[in-house]
Amino acid sequence: MNLILNSDSYKYSHFAQYPPETDAISAYIEARRGGKYEQTLFFGLQMYLKEYLSKPISMADVDEADEIITAHGLPFHREGWEKIVTDHNGFLPVMIEALPEGMIVPVGTPLTQIRNTHPDFFWLPTFLETSLLRAVWYPTTVATVSWYVRQMIADALEKTCETPGEILPFRLHDFGARGATSFEQAGLGGVAHLVSFMGTDTVSGLVAARKYYSEPMAGFSIPAAEHSTMTSWGEERETEAYKNMLDQFGGDGKLVAVVSDSYDLFRAVRTIWGGELKEQVETMGGTLVVRPDSGDATRVPIDTIEMLGEIFGYSVNEKGFKVLAPCVRVIQGDGITPKTIRVLLDAMIERGWSAENLAFGMGAGLLQKVNRDTLRFAMKANARLDANGDWHGIHKDPKTDPGKASKRYRQAVIMQNGAPSAVPLKDIGDEQNLLQPVWENGKLLKDWTLADIRQRANG
Template identity: 80%
Template structure:
């Protein structure tokens, strides 16, 4: 991996564009106000620091980059990159500060701030914008979507479930690996989801949690059918395919999920699960999770729950909501996004069903249908240091779009009224700065564990 090539084309000419007296540049990352959510769960920077910045630039990288960049039509700062190797062993002379990962941050609050530590490398902080911003916005956005869904489900469970604690962590399952653009994206987004939940089918997320956050096992799954394993039996042996799932995977306290819409979902529920295999389902040591996988995602899952209730019975909990018999539950994995989850939770409550009857599997809506503008992430320069070591605030303030105005001066983050708030570093006084060094001149300064991040994002499991 050649880090010199991990940027945008126009960055190669920027070393010649700053004022000649420039000795330092500071830049910061925030999710600007006006995105889809008012709060962001900050997550993912540590993966970038370990995977990318921990690898030194070499002379071979410089040679490769010079050939490509000059052929591309741009100037190449060979002197600067050679100085990096000679003076710093190829490690970037930068100070990167950040909030603790897992912190819930109001929009408009800096999460990361970077500056150079060697005056000859004033051009380096903004050279990182492409890679550093990408390393933060994507996992933070996925983590934020997942965290907000958790709050939504937690509220529904609090209203309709007697014991929400054990139920909540498994209500949203990550089905997104196949919809991601790469194994790396699946890992980055998948582990971001696991900050708030324990259910996943994205194996890359487990690898990422181990590799970057010291977590032996970040998530869990269950045996589950797909259409190929059901339709391979043929429609005439659909009941045998379902029965085989019970025979193969039923165990004490275990769950097994069976996609049941290969031919006719309602027939499968009523005449196979509720007819031919009814006694076998009722005798299970574990739980059958029926998976409707087609039709109106806001209606079919609840219709399935009601059919299963008629067949296998239900109880009414202390909050007055119906709970399916322990042998059956439902998971909806098609057409799920935050909006359909809200609709389903509200519809279940209106029909008198507890939210614990239904789990959700989200794929593209979790890992793929997000972009940098979902939370309006941006990285902007906020200060310039002169040759005398003095910092001067810089910012943009476009009259055609006031929402893109950036922060002036190097920033700090303090707690005010229980929430993180940005203040210019020069005005910090004796208040505690929540931004702390995480990287300095090739050294990783913190090493968060996944458990710490989870506790910070969801204290006491809340």
């Protein structure tokens, strides 16, 4: 991966566009107001620092970039890139500040800020916008979606479950790997989800957690059927297929998930699980997790819970809500989005069922149905350092779209009225700046663990 080529085409001419007296440019990243959520869970910058900025560029990278960009029709700043190789050992002369990863802040709060550390490279901070912004907006957005879902589920469990703290970490399962665009994207989004939950089928998320956040095992899964392993038995042997799952994976304290809609979900629940295999389900000592995988995602899971309640029975907990017999639970993995989760939670409560009866598997709704505009992310220059050592505030303020106005001057983040708030660095006074250096001239200055981040995000 050639870092010099990790940018937009128009960036290559920008080195010649700044005022000649410029010694440094500062730029920051924020989720602007007006997006889908009012808060963001900052996450993911450390992966970019370790994966991309930790690897020095070489003269071979410069040669390759020169050939491609020149043929592409753009000027290539060869002198500048060669100086990075010869004078800075290939490491970019930049300093990056950031909030602690896992911190939850109001939208409109700077999450990270970058500036060059040598006057020859004033053009470098904004050249990195493409890769740096992408490194922040995607995992932060996924982490934010997952965290908001956690709040919804936590609220429902507090109302309906006797042990909400034990149940919560495994209520939302990441099913998104196959819907992502690449192994890398699945890893970035997969580990972002694992900030708030511990259930996942996205193995690349586990790899990212180990590689970038020193977490040996960030999430867990259970044996589960897919349609191919069930339909390969044929419809006439559907009972045998289900029994095989119990024989292979059932047992004391174990969970096994079986997709049950290959032919007729309601027949499978009533006739097979609730008839032919009922005794084995009840006596195996583990938990069968039935997966209804088609139909109306806001209705079928509740119908399945009620059928299982009629067949296997239920208890009423101290909060007055029904809990299925320990041998059966339900997971819905089709059509799940934050909106459908909200509908299902409300429906369960309305019908008197505890939220602990149902888990959710979210795929595209978690890792793929987000974009930079979900939280209105942007990276903007906010200050210019002149040759006399004076910082000058710069910003945009388009009259045709006031919502795109950017912040002027180098930024700081301080606590005001109990919440993080952005202020110009020059006005910080004695307040503590929460934006702290995390990277400088090729060196990682902070190395957060996933355990640190989870504690910060979820307490």
